[in-house]
Structure formats: structure tokens, C-alpha cells
Amino acid sequence: MNADKEVLVFELDDKLYAFPISQMKEVIALPPCNIAPMMPPYLLGVINYKNSVLPVYSLEKIFGIEQGKKNSLCLIVNSRLGLLGYAIDAVLGIRSLEKATQIEERVSVLPGELRIVSTVQLAMQEKPVHILNN
């Protein structure tokens, strides 16, 4: 299958989001985050990821969700800024975009150089999925 047409769908605050599978490195249990002094507001903190300092972004802070669920997983994603972590609630799995119906194609630029590039309806999911890219 074409990796560009596959996404990893995950849940956050009862909504569905996805990153292209080509950007994904791995999914790990969210370790305790170290808060850095005066760190950017959209960060949850930094973690020791394979002996490197990795920033973990809070999607809840980026999306302005006030009191979400307790994040339990961390997506490790390749980005223009290097490797990043995103704290999420749950992974639904890898889905194909081939049969997806596009609901909206509007690029929303979010803090931390994150973008929502489109919103789609996947055949096997009721809820719309916001496709992210960084």
C-alpha cells in the first residue's frame, strides 16, 4: 500500500485525528514529562527518548481543550523541527485514505508548526478525522 495514503488515527478528547504513517516513528507509553524552565506554553515537557531530549507537545493545549482525559500514550513523529512527541489518549489504528470522503480541505496553522491539512470521513468511522501534518 502507498504509505502516503495511510494514516495513524488516534483519539483525543473524544475527537479523531491522524498523522500520515510516513511521519510516524513509533508509539510509546507516555513517560513522566520534565517541565523545562520558561518552556513554550504548548509543551507538556521534555522526556529522555533513547538518550536524547525530546519535546512532548500537548495537543490539548494546542487545540485549546481545557480539561481533557489523562493522556496515556505518546506519538513519536518526524517533523521539520526534528523528532517530536505528541501526548494522546488512544490509538485506533492504521487506516487507508483511499476510500475516505473529504469533508473539508482547509489548512489551519496551529502553534508548534502543526497544521490540520484536511478533515475526512473514513468509511469505517462515524466521526470525522482531522488529518495533521507538521
Add this chain to the structure above:
Amino acid sequence: MNPKDLLAAGEKKGILKKPAAEYSTQEALNLIMEPGFSTAKKITAISGRGVGMDVVNTIAEAYGGKVLIESTPGKGTAISMFMPVSITAVDSLSFVIGPWRCYLPLYSLDKVLSSADAASRLSQAEDGKTSLAYGSEQVGVIDMRERFATAKTDRSFYLVGHSMEKYFCLVVDDIKEQVTAINKALPACFDDQWSQKTCIINGVIDSDGSIGYFLSAGMLCGISNGREESAL
């Protein structure tokens, strides 16, 4: 370069910190690294503003290096830049600021004072800035708890250090131990502006896997000596 000419220019610009007669030859030569210092009579598009050597020195210091100036009038000038062979593993003192463990290289540290020992050396200027008497110097004090926006504790220590020939003094919560700190690059979201504000230039992975922060003696020195960018 003629030290007398440099001192005369320094006096004219009002940047001498003591009477010109008390300056050693090396101190006079180091004036060319003072911000705004120039002996040029004309300012051109690319020179004469006294920026170049100040920038070179600041960057070298930020990476734990230094600039050495040697000059014999009528013969020539040698400017040498010394940079650490590796900034990865640095013998450092670890200390605590709020919830954070931080590090400074041992080669940049001169003295550690308890708050009781420091008390008699402290004075406050009219503008509210605190300085600490160290030898013949009055060293600007940076309270890192304020800088990191964290609560102050009753316990505090004063670290006096230097970068090139200038001193800095910072207040921290507690002193830990001497360690070899393994420096790790910080992610891009911690940008230059953040670095200037916090004086942190690298991360450190501690032996227990937790993350600490490596401070820049050069940046601390800049703040202690009132050279912080006004935009910060």
C-alpha cells in the same frame, strides 16, 4: 595596537571601569571586545561601530571558549580563539534552581558562598540591583529563581564564576555534586530567544535518566554585567 591609544579611546567613550593608569596591558587590549568600543575615526557601512569583536567574544564564550589578544606596537597583533575540543562531556558543578537540576562547567566557577557568607558582601544599588563584593569587583547578582519564575526557598547559595575576565554571580537553591555532565542538544522549540532568557544552552541527561540543563557562563556574564538584550 597601542594600549595607550586604546585606553584613551576607552576613556573618551566612558567605558573604563577604573583609572586608566591601573589597567594592565592585557586589560587594555581586551577593551577591543567591549561593546561599542572602536578607535576608528570614521564609521563606514561595515566597520567602526565597535560590534565585531564584541560579537566574536560573546559567541566564543557562549560555547565555553575564549579570545586571547596579543599585540606588540609596530610589530603586529595576534588574535587567538580557543574553543573546547568537545563540549559533550564537561566536568561541572550541579546545583538546583526550583525543581530543576542545572550545571555550570567547573572551569568557569570561582567560588561558592552560603547565604550567610554572602550576606556581608551584598549591597543594593538605587535601581534595586544587587551586587556582591568579590575581590576588588562589584559583581552583579542574578537570582535564577526569579529568572526561571519559580518560588524562592529559604536556602540559597551564591555561585561566583567568570567568563573571560568578567565575573558573574548567581543565586541558586542548593548545591549538589561535581559531575561529568553529558551535554545533549535541546529541541528546536527551545530557540535562541528562550536560550538568552534562561541562559540554558544544552540539556543534560543525568545518570538516573532524568533531564537537567547546562547554563552558559558567557550569557550569565552578559546579564550580570548589564549586557542583556533589552528586547528580552
